[in-house]
Amino acid sequence: MEVKANGPRAPGPALPGPTNPMVTPLLTDLYQFTMAYAYWKATKHQERAVFDLYFRRNPFGGEYTIFAGLEECIRFIANFRFTEADISFIHDSLPGSCENGFFDYLRGLDCSEVEVYAIPEGTVVFPKVPLMRIEGPVAVVQLLETPLVNLVNYASLVATNAARHRFVAGKSKLLLEFGLRRAQGPDGGIGASKYCYMGGFDATSNVAAGKLFGIPLRGTHSHAFVSSFMSPDEIIDKSLQCADGSRSCEDFVSLVQTWLNKIQHPMQRSKTLRGTFGETNQSELAAFTSYALAFPKSFLALVDTYDVMRSGIPNFCAVALALNDLGYKAGGVRLDSGDLAYLSCEVRKFFSVIEKEFGVASFGKMNITASNDLNEETLDALNKQGHEVDTFGIGTYLVTCFAQPALGCVFKLVEINNQPRIKLSEDVSKVSIPCKKRCYRLYGREGYALLDIMTGENEQAPKAGERILCRHPFSESKRAYVVPQKVEELLKCYWPGSSGKAREELPPLKDIRERCIEQLEQMRPDHMRRLNPTPYKVSVSTKLYDFIHFLWLNEAPVGELQ
Numbered sequence: 001m002e003v004k005a006n007g008p009r010a011p012g013p014a015l016p017g018p019t020n021p022m023v024t025p026l027l028t029d030l031y032q033f034t035m036a037y038a039y040w041k042a043t044k045h046q047e048r049a050v051f052d053l054y055f056r057r058n059p060f061g062g063e064y065t066i067f068a069g070l071e072e073c074i075r076f077i078a079n080f081r082f083t084e085a086d087i088s089f090i091h092d093s094l095p096g097s098c099e100n101g102f103f104d105y106l107r108g109l110d111c112s113e114v115e116v117y118a119i120p121e122g123t124v125v126f127p128k129v130p131l132m133r134i135e136g137p138v139a140v141v142q143l144l145e146t147p148l149v150n151l152v153n154y155a156s157l158v159a160t161n162a163a164r165h166r167f168v169a170g171k172s173k174l175l176l177e178f179g180l181r182r183a184q185g186p187d188g189g190i191g192a193s194k195y196c197y198m199g200g201f202d203a204t205s206n207v208a209a210g211k212l213f214g215i216p217l218r219g220t221h222s223h224a225f226v227s228s229f230m231s232p233d234e235i236i237d238k239s240l241q242c243a244d245g246s247r248s249c250e251d252f253v254s255l256v257q258t259w260l261n262k263i264q265h266p267m268q269r270s271k272t273l274r275g276t277f278g279e280t281n282q283s284e285l286a287a288f289t290s291y292a293l294a295f296p297k298s299f300l301a302l303v304d305t306y307d308v309m310r311s312g313i314p315n316f317c318a319v320a321l322a323l324n325d326l327g328y329k330a331g332g333v334r335l336d337s338g339d340l341a342y343l344s345c346e347v348r349k350f351f352s353v354i355e356k357e358f359g360v361a362s363f364g365k366m367n368i369t370a371s372n373d374l375n376e377e378t379l380d381a382l383n384k385q386g387h388e389v390d391t392f393g394i395g396t397y398l399v400t401c402f403a404q405p406a407l408g409c410v411f412k413l414v415e416i417n418n419q420p421r422i423k424l425s426e427d428v429s430k431v432s433i434p435c436k437k438r439c440y441r442l443y444g445r446e447g448y449a450l451l452d453i454m455t456g457e458n459e460q461a462p463k464a465g466e467r468i469l470c471r472h473p474f475s476e477s478k479r480a481y482v483v484p485q486k487v488e489e490l491l492k493c494y495w496p497g498s499s500g501k502a503r504e505e506l507p508p509l510k511d512i513r514e515r516c517i518e519q520l521e522q523m524r525p526d527h528m529r530r531l532n533p534t535p536y537k538v539s540v541s542t543k544l545y546d547f548i549h550f551l552w553l554n555e556a557p558v559g560e561l562q
């Protein structure tokens, strides 16, 4: 454990540090330290600054984003202190001309003078609206830029990706995140599991994430397990107790074989199964039987190692029917290759025939899981074709955010010493919205959110039932009167600094997930659709509009043509 330098303590009850111990005050860009030194050298470092953290465009061609990563940001801020080793490293990394007083300043630095207002984690958010507003002495807030943007960027991106996969899959499907092996390193893997759960996935295969965040764990088995078996002779202990403990079946392997023969040569009235398959793969049968002996209460089988319909499915059914004899209910199958729409329908038909043929209630409803390079497009294609998949296991495309690698969050100075600041750009979408602001979500008569509006800090808040003019921040002709039915203030105090204000609780992950799902359900469907979704309106008050444009004209030099 490294020694933290002395200095004033941050306010409020202690919060644990960030999940990833690599998230320290050094996890920032060098230029934040050079600027901090230059602020200090100019005795500007204590000037009160306000920064907004926001993004400019929704990801994945959509019109919404899920805000995620806030808890990690607050935990980082709450524990923001340099160790002596950190200070020594910064000392050695900056030019030798840097005065020692700066390092004494760093030694005493924490976030007790910083205030953070933020939109609650798991909220559906839109471009330009600050997700977080960070106010404090300019030098320390400057040091926070890179880690805060880092903590929010991927978290929000992957949570949005998960929400989009959920939207396409539909509410009734079980979604499992299987991405750990393909994620961008260990932090990418852990983050993906946490934020995909937040965005609406049901469970993860990532055991560490299960332990860290209490996310439900789920999994099947791999092809290696199936191909590791050569023949049923390998199974030594063949006995299996009945589910009710009443008796023991001494030779479960033979019972499975008996069932396989029955499926292969049905004696019943119907001959539906006859001719669908010949000899199945015996090593696969051995693997399935072995797995059932290990997990009789939750037997699952990966059925595509050799041939789904000619081997995997009949073998699975033989084992499942043998388990059924002993009072156990099998868990289902996983398909990991081939045409998942076609195969899932064929598998469902087979299960229904088994249910009828052998009178095993609800066998036809057996769970079918599908995996293999799934993404929004393949899920959409499966829906259009018709399929019988109950559960999707999704890895690579989900966790790597293959369709868009970054959200592009930014952190912009909007006020210093109570003076609003603006950042201009040739590209209007990159012009920052100045001033310390308040942000509201206005709801309409049908209960849907109509738009978000930003106002100056000291403006009157919009009121339910009162008409307000909402203006596009940059396009003069775009404006609308709104009479909100409900007004929700978006930015809440998550880190009060020394202001004495109450701090919002950091809710458990499960509650954030529920909030996220609820929020998405309340969105107007045309904002949610995948093809040409309607943009959600983000506006400013008339006063703020006028001020932005006044400042813009004030700061932009007038060109001279010759």
Ligand SMILES: Nc1ncnc2c1ncn2[C@@H]1O[C@H](COP(=O)(O)OP(=O)(O)OP(=O)(O)O)[C@@H](O)[C@H]1O
Pocket (backbone or CB within 6 Å): 336, 337, 338, 339, 340, 341, 342, 371, 372, 373, 374, 375, 378, 381, 382, 385
């Ligand atoms: N019915 C379907 N419609 C559209 N896409 C599908 C359908 N079924 C599967 N897919 C997708 O098609 C791709 C098939 O990939 P690929 O051809 O590499 O795998 P495979 O040959 O089926 O299996 P393996 O991984 O063993 O090579 C996957 O991305 C999968 O999700």
Ligand SMILES: O=P(O)(O)OC[C@H]1O[C@H](OP(=O)(O)OP(=O)(O)O)[C@H](O)[C@@H]1O
Pocket (backbone or CB within 6 Å): 178, 179, 181, 182, 336, 371, 372, 373, 374, 393, 394, 395, 396, 397
């Ligand atoms: O396809 P993803 O969305 O990434 O989901 C996870 C994949 O990881 C596993 O196999 P792996 O890809 O390691 O091997 P395989 O493709 O040969 O089955 C699993 O069988 C899935 O196919």
Ligand SMILES: O=C(O)c1cccnc1
Pocket (backbone or CB within 6 Å): 178, 179, 205, 218, 219, 220, 221, 222, 334, 371, 393, 395
């Ligand atoms: O449990 C599974 O089936 C699983 C887990 C990770 C990756 N692929 C599959």
Ligand SMILES: [Mg+2]
Pocket (backbone or CB within 6 Å): 372, 373
């Ligand atoms: Mg694969």
